[in-house]
Amino acid sequence: MMTRRVKTFGAVIILAMAGIFSVPMPAGAKDIQLDGNGAGRVYEGVGGVSASCSIMLIDYPEPQRSQVLDLLFKPKFGVSAQHLKVEIGCGENSGIGSEPSHAMTRDELKSPKPRGMEFWLMREARKRNPAILLDALPWGFPGYLKPAANDPKARLWSADMTSYFIAYLQAARQVGVEMNYLAAAQNECGTDFDWIVRSLYPALASNGFGNVRLHASEIGAYWDYVNDNVHKTPESRAAICAISTHYINGREPWMIDQSPVNEGTRMNPPEAVKATGKPLWASEEWSNTGKAWGGVGALFLGRLINKFYIRDCVTKLEVWPLFDGMHEGLQWYVDCGLMRADTPWSGHYEVWPAVWAMAHTTQFAEPGWKYLDSGCGQFDTNTWKGTYVTLKHPVTEDWSMVVCTGDRTNLSFKIGNGLKQGPVHVWRSTEKEQFVQLADLATVDGGVALDLESDAIYTLTTTTGQRKGGFAAVPDDTPFPFPWRSDFKAQTAGEKSRYFIDQCGTFEVVTLAGRGNCIRQIVQEQGIRWGGKGYAGIRKPYTVFGNPDWSDYAISADVKIAGGEVEIGGRWDGKNRSDNHFHKLSYRWVVAKDGKWQLAYGDTVLKEGLVLGFEGEAWHTLKLSVKGHTISGSIDGRKLAEAEHQGPVKGMGVLASSYNQNYFDNVVVE
Numbered sequence: 001m002m003t004r005r006v007k008t009f010g011a012v013i014i015l016a017m018a019g020i021f022s023v024p025m026p027a028g029a030k031d032i033q034l035d036g037n038g039a040g041r042v043y044e045g046v047g048g049v050s051a052s053c054s055i056m057l058i059d060y061p062e063p064q065r066s067q068v069l070d071l072l073f074k075p076k077f078g079v080s081a082q083h084l085k086v087e088i089g090c091g092e093n094s095g096i097g098s099e100p101s102h103a104m105t106r107d108e109l110k111s112p113k114p115r116g117m118e119f120w121l122m123r124e125a126r127k128r129n130p131a132i133l134l135d136a137l138p139w140g141f142p143g144y145l146k147p148a149a150n151d152p153k154a155r156l157w158s159a160d161m162t163s164y165f166i167a168y169l170q171a172a173r174q175v176g177v178e179m180n181y182l183a184a185a186q187n188e189c190g191t192d193f194d195w196i197v198r199s200l201y202p203a204l205a206s207n208g209f210g211n212v213r214l215h216a217s218e219i220g221a222y223w224d225y226v227n228d229n230v231h232k233t234p235e236s237r238a239a240i241c242a243i244s245t246h247y248i249n250g251r252e253p254w255m256i257d258q259s260p261v262n263e264g265t266r267m268n269p270p271e272a273v274k275a276t277g278k279p280l281w282a283s284e285e286w287s288n289t290g291k292a293w294g295g296v297g298a299l300f301l302g303r304l305i306n307k308f309y310i311r312d313c314v315t316k317l318e319v320w321p322l323f324d325g326m327h328e329g330l331q332w333y334v335d336c337g338l339m340r341a342d343t344p345w346s347g348h349y350e351v352w353p354a355v356w357a358m359a360h361t362t363q364f365a366e367p368g369w370k371y372l373d374s375g376c377g378q379f380d381t382n383t384w385k386g387t388y389v390t391l392k393h394p395v396t397e398d399w400s401m402v403v404c405t406g407d408r409t410n411l412s413f414k415i416g417n418g419l420k421q422g423p424v425h426v427w428r429s430t431e432k433e434q435f436v437q438l439a440d441l442a443t444v445d446g447g448v449a450l451d452l453e454s455d456a457i458y459t460l461t462t463t464t465g466q467r468k469g470g471f472a473a474v475p476d477d478t479p480f481p482f483p484w485r486s487d488f489k490a491q492t493a494g495e496k497s498r499y500f501i502d503q504c505g506t507f508e509v510v511t512l513a514g515r516g517n518c519i520r521q522i523v524q525e526q527g528i529r530w531g532g533k534g535y536a537g538i539r540k541p542y543t544v545f546g547n548p549d550w551s552d553y554a555i556s557a558d559v560k561i562a563g564g565e566v567e568i569g570g571r572w573d574g575k576n577r578s579d580n581h582f583h584k585l586s587y588r589w590v591v592a593k594d595g596k597w598q599l600a601y602g603d604t605v606l607k608e609g610l611v612l613g614f615e616g617e618a619w620h621t622l623k624l625s626v627k628g629h630t631i632s633g634s635i636d637g638r639k640l641a642e643a644e645h646q647g648p649v650k651g652m653g654v655l656a657s658s659y660n661q662n663y664f665d666n667v668v669v670e
Contacts, residue, residue, distance in 0.1 A: 032375060032411075036392055036399070036418025040371035041279070043391050044242075044315040045133060046305060046362050047083025048322025048338070049284055050121055052097030052501075056325040058117040059344035059498050067471045068341045068349050072323060073128040077469035079338055079355050080362040084125050085135035085183070085283065085318050086118035088168050091523040093504045093538050094139030094187070094530045096326055100496075100506040102171040104523060106144045109163045112171040115506070117496065122177045133367060135318075136168065137183035137218060137283075143525035156528070157192035162199045169209050178211070181241070183283065185218040187530055188246060193217075193229035193236055201239040213241040218283060220246040223273045231276055243273065244283035248312060249304060258303065258384040274313045281316040282308055289335040290354025293431035294455070298353035302429075302457040303404045305361055306387040310376050319358075327501050329548030329652050330574045345499065348477040351470065356434035360427065360459045363466045364400035365391040374416075375401060379409065385455075392419065393463075400461040405452050412449035420462045424448050427466065429457045435468040480547040483670035488517040497543070505541020505657065507664070515619075518558075518665035521657040542656035544572055546669060551650040556623040558665040561616035564658025565592040570626040571651030586654050587647065589624040589633035592616070599633045599641040606643035611635060619665075 057068060071078035089099025100115035102108070118136075125132050145161060147154035165182060172179055184200055185191035196214060204212050217225050223245065230240050250267050269280055286304060288296040301319070308314035324337040338358060341349040375390025385406030392399045397420045403411070415421060426438040430453060441448050441460070452458060480499075491498060493511045497519045500507060505523040512518060521541050529538070550571070559566045572586035590598040595614025599607040623634045632642040655664050 032377075032388070032413035033416060034372060034390055034399070034401075034413060034419055035374040035416045036372065036397060038372055038374045040373045040376075040392075041309075041313055041315050043365055043367060043369045043371055044279060044281070045082030045367040046317050046358060047081040047085070047133070047319075048079075049085045049318050049320040050118060050322055051087035051139065051320075052094060052099055052326075053321035053336070054121060054323065054325040055097060055117060055496075055501055056327055056342045056344050057323075058120055058496070060341065060349075061344065061347050063471075064347040064349060064475065067474075068323075068339075069124050070128060071339065071351060071355065071469060073125045073132060074469065075129050076363045076465050077467055078351070079322075079358055080129075081125070081132065081322060081358075082129075082362055082367055083133045083135060083316060083318055084122060084322070085137060086122060088136050088138040089116050089118065090138060090140040090142055090527050091506050091541075092140040092527040092529045096330055098502040098504050098506065098541075099139075100502075100508065100522075101142050103164060103167045104142055104506070106160075109160075109167045112167040112174075113494075114171040114175045115494070115508070119172060119175050119177060122172070123175060126177065131366070133180045134177065135181040135183060135215075136172075136179060137185065137187055139187040139530035141186075141528040142523075143527040146528055155192070155195075157195035157199075159199060161195070162203050165200060166203055166207050166209070169207075169212060179209075180211075181213050181215055183216065183218050183244065184214045185216045187218055188220045189530070190219055190225075191216050193225075193232070193240075197233070197235045197239045214239060215242040215244045215281065215283070216240055218244055218246065220284075222267070223269050226273050226276065230278065240278070242279040242281050242316070243276070244281040246282075246284040247287075248282050248308065248314065249285065258300075259382065260384065268312050269314075279316065280312060280314045281318075282312075282314050283316070283318050284320045285317055286319040287321075287336060290338040290352040290357070291335050291340075291350075293353045298357035298429075298434075299404070299431075299455060299457065301354055302357040302360060302402070303384055303387060305358070306376075306389045306402060306404055307384045309371055309389055310378065310387060311384075315371070327544070329544075329572075330501065333574070343477055343480075345481055346478040347475040349474060353429070353431075353434050356429050356468070357457055359435060359466075360402050360429060360457045364402070364427075364459050364461045364463055369393055372399070375413070379406070396420065398462045400459055400463060403452065403458040403460070405454055405456050405458070408454040409452050410449065411452050412447055414447045415443060416446075421446065422462060424460050424462065425464065426450065427459045427461075428453070431455065437466070479549070480545075482547065482550065482553070483668070484546070485666070485668040487666050488519055491517060493517065500543045500545045500655070502541075502543045504538045505543070505659070507541070507543045507655065510663075512663070515665070518560075518663050520661055520663050522661055524659050524661065526659060540656055540658050542569075542654055544574070544652050544654050546652040548573065548652050549650055550652065550669070552627045553669055554623055554625040555653045555667070555669050556621060557655060557667045558619050558621050559591070560619050560663035561591070561593040561660075562662050563593060563660035564662070565590055565596075566622070566658075566662050566664070567591070567654070567656040568622050568624050569654030569656065570624050571648045572654045573648055573651040586651060587624060587626055587631050587645075588654075588656075589622055591620070591622055591635065597633070597635070597640060599631060599643055601631075601645055601647045604645075606631065606645055607641035609640060611640070621666075
């Protein structure tokens with residue numbers, strides 16, 4: 001094939017002039033001369049965020065549960081996540097659901113409990129990758145951390161808040177998890193830098209957690225706080241290890257055309273922020289489906305990882321969510337994440353192309369490697385579709401180059417001083433097939449050349465050992481079983497209730513003398529919630545389960561009412577958020593400790609009454625039937641109410657409780 005060499009800066013881009021295809025010279029393309037001794041920031045890794053979006057994984061049977069964990073965390077196998085950031089639970093809704101708190105009451109600050117699946121997930125991640133970097137961030141807080149309403153000087157960021165963060169680290173240590181980082185902030189709601197410097201930062205060392213590093217501020221899409229806070233004093237510079245923010249690429253529109261001209265303002269860090277020298281982190285990003293290759297799917301994610309370093313000097317990226325462990329029917333259920341594992345009753349999971357898009361970086365470079373600025377750039381300054389970044393091992397001089405393409409092109413580059421010479425291994429992903437190892441490239445006069453397909457991701461590397469991991473047989477996907485019953489007897493006290501997804505409060509398996517296992521709602525006061533008015537409609541703790549396509553059915557449960565009221569519900573639709581009254585959008589059979597009852601849909605009371613002589617603390621059986629437009633409720637086999645209502649025709653089951661420690665057992669749907 002005849003070629004013409006175009007010299008622009010010191011290396012070579014090869015353009016085909018004849019042969020199989022013709023490739024135009026990309027506008028503004030740069031020749032690539034890799035300098036192993038040149039400038040560049042330290043790479044800090046790529047990973048993801050786990051919160052209530054991961055909740056279904058812990059309920060998976062073996063071996064599928066371990067298979068998913070291997071695909072997420074095992075080095076050089078699948079995602080090979082290098083960071084895992086988890087939610088510090090608070091017992092309140094954080095968008096997808098409610099994670100339990102390690103210190104539900106003020107007394108538990110002295111004896112924190114490692115509740116919830118996030119501690120388990122961190123342990124499992126560390127088993128597979130002892131070097132994985134662990135981080136944690138609160139979305140909300142328990143009620144006792146609310147500032148005193150009658151004290152104008154009361155502050156959210158207080159000594160109590162410091163104790164809460166320290167108690168979290170202690171709870172993690174109880175189960176053998178040593179944290180690397182803490183996000184000293186409330187998710188997308190900011191922080192108090194003076195509190196970090198004067199209270200939390202010194203408390204780490206005095207409580208035996210001097211190795212834990214703090215970052216902030218976890219605010220979405222702007223950087224104004226940096227110069228005013230992070231670099232205000234020497235103390236603040238020492239306290240904060242990195243500057244973290246969310247959605248540097250913007251949230252809407254998603255910049256599908258990836259044109260620099262159409263990018264939003266105030267999202268990418270200004271030069272003054274880059275000049276601080278602090279590491280810059282995209283600590284929540286992307287939030288799209290990894291199921292597709294194009295659009296804002298897998299290829300977009302690969303381009304984003306490259307773009308963030310080239311444009312923004314960002315050295316760590318965490319996607320939300322790492323994987324889709326969300327039950328179908330929840331408000332944010334849109335197949336988000338790198339892969340799907342949300343039907344534990346079937347054991348089915350799906351590995352999506354985004355797994356391999358991320359693997360093009362994570363399987364070829366590790367935190368502590370160094371970016372080589374000489375090997376990072378765009379092919380065409382008018383678009384972020386075609387980019388390349390190069391990273392180097394600080395000791396072995398191994399290197400890896402990750403290339404994302406727009407148009408088809410030919411590429412060659414020179415391997416300079418300070419970099420390992422020899423065969424170059426090549427891996428490629430396209431829409432048709434992902435993570436395929438191609439034939440090795442031999443260096444000629446210290447250079448390498450190859451053809452690049454359009455809309456693809458390549459990794460060129462001197463490293464070995466990468467693998468497209470997977471397992472031979474994955475069970476078929478099946479709907480949530482019907483009819484269905486649970487008596488919680490096969491579970492262990494302290495666990496979450498299997499297949500239930502807490503949306504507010506915490507429904508925990510407990511063992512009662514003479515009864516055995518049941519579940520109890522344990523949050524006793526409303527806490528500090530994440531989000532704005534969209535979450536104000538959550539009036540009480542509730543948990544959901546089942547199939548959003550369930551239509552005509554009866555739900556029953558045994559209940560023991562220690563205080564307030566309980567309810568069972570049917571045809572709950574998490575997607576129906578009119579008036580932002582999440583939990584109320586179902587048919588409800590509500591019974592109070594004193595015997596008062598209501599049959600309702602949302603705030604609309606269909607029937608109400610009173611059972612005289614009702615003993616709430618005795619066990620009773622409640623039953624709600626939804627058939628067509630006929631809704632009825634009974635207590636202990638006695639039908640007390642029936643009504644006609646033109647409401648929803650399908651939806652999931654619900655258990656709910658006031659902020660009291662009320663009990664549920666023998667849940668049946670038929």
